[in-house]
Amino acid sequence: MTHVGTTPRTTPSRLAKRSTQELEQIYAILDEGLFCHIAYIEGNSPMLLPTGYGRIGDKLYIHGSVGSHLMRSLADGREVCLAVSLLDGLVLARSAFHHSVNYRSVVLFAKGELVTDEQERWDALEAFTEHVMPGRWAEVRQPSASDMKKTMVIAFPIVEASAKMRTGNVNDDEEDLSLPVWAGVLPLSLQASSPIPDPILNPEIAVPAYVEQYNRQRKA
Numbered sequence: 001m002t003h004v005g006t007t008p009r010t011t012p013s014r015l016a017k018r019s020t021q022e023l024e025q026i027y028a029i030l031d032e033g034l035f036c037h038i039a040y041i042e043g044n045s046p047m048l049l050p051t052g053y054g055r056i057g058d059k060l061y062i063h064g065s066v067g068s069h070l071m072r073s074l075a076d077g078r079e080v081c082l083a084v085s086l087l088d089g090l091v092l093a094r095s096a097f098h099h100s101v102n103y104r105s106v107v108l109f110a111k112g113e114l115v116t117d118e119q120e121r122w123d124a125l126e127a128f129t130e131h132v133m134p135g136r137w138a139e140v141r142q143p144s145a146s147d148m149k150k151t152m153v154i155a156f157p158i159v160e161a162s163a164k165m166r167t168g169n170v171n172d173d174e175e176d177l178s179l180p181v182w183a184g185v186l187p188l189s190l191q192a193s194s195p196i197p198d199p200i201l202n203p204e205i206a207v208p209a210y211v212e213q214y215n216r217q218r219k220a
């Protein structure tokens, strides 16, 4: 198993048994998640924005318009804290106090690196597309020179990161166990519903198997 090193800011202060620095676990959560939240300082104010991402090896990539405030801000290499969360269930205890959630999450501290190499930019956009919808990149019109010009790509090295997870059932206090209250876990997961075709789609074009069988649950 490979671990990222623990730093003072990735050291859990409590419930350390729920945390891990194992890269395999970190990657599995990142690969299952669809989007992240990125926190950074803008002027005198904290900012937190959700955005999509893709991963290639030990780098996480985001992309956006060259006019995007987020992208332009992060291109200068400032520190960010990025989080990806997967919600697996609601833990309904007999007491309000012991309610909880089952989850898997990753926190990553990094400085953005503006990607200028054209091949790496291309690979990052492919990784992003395949991350969202595996099988899509090979079928669609790929980015034109003009599309590429309008797009900024930023890489974040996955070096200073942590994963944390809660699994299992309720954890009630002994004296509450006889309360006449239902207790247990309500599992939650991201499920696709039936695809809705574009109203002007040629009706001869069938829904691809990768859309019909879409499933976010990966290795974690």
Ligand SMILES: Cc1cc2nc3c(=O)[nH]c(=O)nc-3n(C[C@H](O)[C@H](O)[C@H](O)COP(=O)(O)OP(=O)(O)OC[C@H]3O[C@@H](n4cnc5c(N)ncnc54)[C@H](O)[C@@H]3O)c2cc1C
Residues within 6 Å of the ligand: 009, 010, 011, 012, 013, 014, 019, 085, 086, 087, 101, 103, 104, 105, 106, 107, 161, 162, 163, 164
């Ligand atoms: C969907 C969801 C809901 C949650 N709801 C609650 C809630 O209602 N109340 C609550 O107290 N906690 C909740 N948590 C857990 C919460 O994220 C923190 O782990 C927890 O509050 C401990 O915070 P702390 O400041 O003591 O962290 P510390 O242990 O002091 O954090 C130190 C370092 O540990 C790592 N770390 C901490 N938390 C996480 C994490 N979740 N994922 C990855 N790395 C982490 C980071 O590197 C962080 O910098 C929830 C988590 C998720 C994903």
